[in-house]
Amino acid sequence: MMDSNMTPHHFTAQVYYEDTDHSGVVYHANYLKFFERAREDIMGTKVLADMWHKHEIGFAIYKINIGYHEGAIFGDRLDIRTTWKKEGHYRIIFFHEAWRPDGKKAAVTCTLELVCLGPNKKLMPIPDLDFLKSKE
Amino acid sequence: MMDSNMTPHHFTAQVYYEDTDHSGVVYHANYLKFFERAREDIMGTKVLADMWHKHEIGFAIYKINIGYHEGAIFGDRLDIRTTWKKEGHYRIIFFHEAWRPDGKKAAVTCTLELVCLGPNKKLMPIPDLDFLKSKE
Amino acid sequence: MMDSNMTPHHFTAQVYYEDTDHSGVVYHANYLKFFERAREDIMGTKVLADMWHKHEIGFAIYKINIGYHEGAIFGDRLDIRTTWKKEGHYRIIFFHEAWRPDGKKAAVTCTLELVCLGPNKKLMPIPDLDFLKSKE
Amino acid sequence: MMDSNMTPHHFTAQVYYEDTDHSGVVYHANYLKFFERAREDIMGTKVLADMWHKHEIGFAIYKINIGYHEGAIFGDRLDIRTTWKKEGHYRIIFFHEAWRPDGKKAAVTCTLELVCLGPNKKLMPIPDLDFLKSKE
Structure with missing residues (x-):
């Protein structure tokens, strides 16, 4: 068992007016929204909603590195x-890329570390969730 | 020909972390984003992108009425x-509703008037776009 | 005692990149953020934060009418x-205007009705807050 | 001449409803908005607006590292x-920290690299702007 998944998951994020700024391209902070939507698609929104609404458990972002290459x-x-991959008992690392249609390379790249917080924002080990199980 | 469409168009907007606020429900302004995504789905994003990038023509919002009934x-x-329906040569009126899963009535309702602006933000008649053609 | 205040309160909202969209002007939904910041300035952020964190009481928006005149x-x-004015025991109505520097008239106008929700989102009478006291 | 400024610039960012999410704290992407407002305060909004509206010159973000320590x-x-400091002819590096009231350490830290783009998004040397001049 690998606790990682290195075959990319694909999620489509359409760029709407709300996402752009007056320079004509997507506002830099908004790629983080696209990446979060992708993570929720991977983890399962119902799983996340239940964790939160029933058990007060949620994921919190600990670190982000982003590179912007094209707008x-x-x-x-x-x-x-x-x-993504799990690292130790407390961290999941996600590697995100945003590709434009017909892009030759990723427009934006991002490495993001998540931890898990229980009631009262207390750090807890990453739960044994389906998306962390190896696909092999 | 009717220049209107009274059979509702359906668009799914998933509620992500980004859409909520600390009171636990969707932040009031964000429904306007969901409604705009639906309008872009109706009008055709490629049509809108071409109008904008090639002809500097875009739609501008003139008036909005919103009612909030449930979070x-x-x-x-x-x-x-x-x-939606076209009114005169210069206005399109959209009627939006946001329904929660298993909702008994609309959670949020919205009436929104659009006008069309050409280069230099000059008011112009609504172009003869496909989505305005009667479906009958 | 009037339960209203018809001398305008002034609040400055600076337009940043985050507020604009690719058409070059402020994204329509973002004026609602500016108006909310003004209301929080009027009501007192500490008052609102205490109501929320200590008593689970918050204001909810019930209705909004907006007119867009200039970007x-x-x-x-x-x-x-x-x-603003209080109407009956359950509603406060706010009248907002956004004026551009050197503007001859309001760029955006907004009428907005608030109600008050207690624990479990139950409707309750508007509390006797300082900002509702007549200035006379 | 140092092309850098290591005495911290202070900017106040108030946390409004719009900035939080349903977990009760500020949504992670929104700190980037606070940091950008601070940069615009440092660079001078009028300077930036003139660069953009008159010369089509703007700053673009190339890289960001963020650490989240407290919500x-x-x-x-x-x-x-x-x-901040200028590095070579083409880059400015900003070091941002967000401190909560009575915080013992920074709640969020951020290192951010900017480059300068002229008409047609072409990379150009950083202009000789006032905020880059040494304060000594």
């Missing part, structure tokens, strides 16, 4: 490619 | 139901 | 002018 | 402390 524009359907 | 929460998949 | 741009320092 | 809540007035 996405209104109308782009971005392909968000994500791989 | 949507994280994990909800909202059904955005939209009808 | 604000990056760098504008908007003057948000607000008056 | 800010509704009503917090965050002290955004910023230092």
Whole structure:
């Protein structure tokens, strides 16, 4: 068992007016929203909603590194490619890329570390969730 | 020909962390984003992107009335139901509703008037777009 | 005693990148954020934070009417002018205007009705808060 | 001449409803908005607006590293402390910290690299702006 998944998960994020700024491209902070939507698609929204509403358990972001290489524009359907791995008992690392249609390389790349917080925001080991199980 | 469409168009807007606020429900302004995504789905994003990037023509919002009846929460998949009609040569009116899963009535309702602006933000007649053609 | 205040309250909202969209002006939904910041300035953030964190009481928006007359741009320092009145025991109505620097008329106007929700989102009478006391 | 400024610049960012999410703290991406407001305060909004509207020159973000240590809540007035330095002809590096009221250490820390883009998004040397001049 590997506790990781290195075959990219694909999620489509469409660029709407709300995502752009007056320079004509997507506002830099908004890629973090696209990446979070992808993670929720991977983890399962119902799983996350139940963890939160029934057990007060949620994921918190601990660290983010982002690189911006090209600006996405209104109308782009971005392909968000994500791989991830569990590290130790307390951390999950996600590797996100945002690809523009017909892009030759990723427009934006991101490495993001998550930890898990229980009631009263107390750090707890990552629960044994389905998306962390090896696909092999 | 009717220049209107009274059979609701359906669009799904999933409620993510980004959409909620600390009171536990969707932040009031964010429903306007869901409604805009639905309008772009209706009008065709490629049509809108081409209008904007090639001809500097875009739609601008002139008036909005919103009623809030129930708060949507994280994990909800909202059904955005939209009808619309053209009024005169210069206005399109959209009627949006956001329905929660298993909702007995609309959680949020919205009437929104659009006008069309050409280069230099000059008011112009609504172009003859496909989504305005009667479905009959 | 009047339970209203018809001398406008002034609040400055600066337009940042985050507020604009690729059409070059402020994204329509973002004026609602400016108006909310003004209301919190009027009501007192500490009062609101205490109501929420200690008593689980908060204000919820019930209805909004907005009119858009001119687009604000990056760098504008908007003057948000607000008056308000209490109506009956359960509603407060706010009248907001966003003025651009050197504007001849309001760029955006908004009428907004608030109600008060206690624990479990139960409707309750508007509390006897300082900002509702007549200034006369 | 140093092309750097290591005495922190202070900027206050108030946490409003719009900034929080349903977990009760500020949504992770929104600290990037606070940091950008601080940078615009440092650079001078009028300078930036003129660069953009008159010369089509703007700053673009190239890289960001963020660390999250504590969550800010509704009503917090965050002290955004910023230092910066120019590196070579093409890069400015900003060091941002968000401090909660009575915080013992920074709640969020961020290192951010900016480059300068001229018309057609072409990379250009950093202009000789006032905020880059040594204060000594």
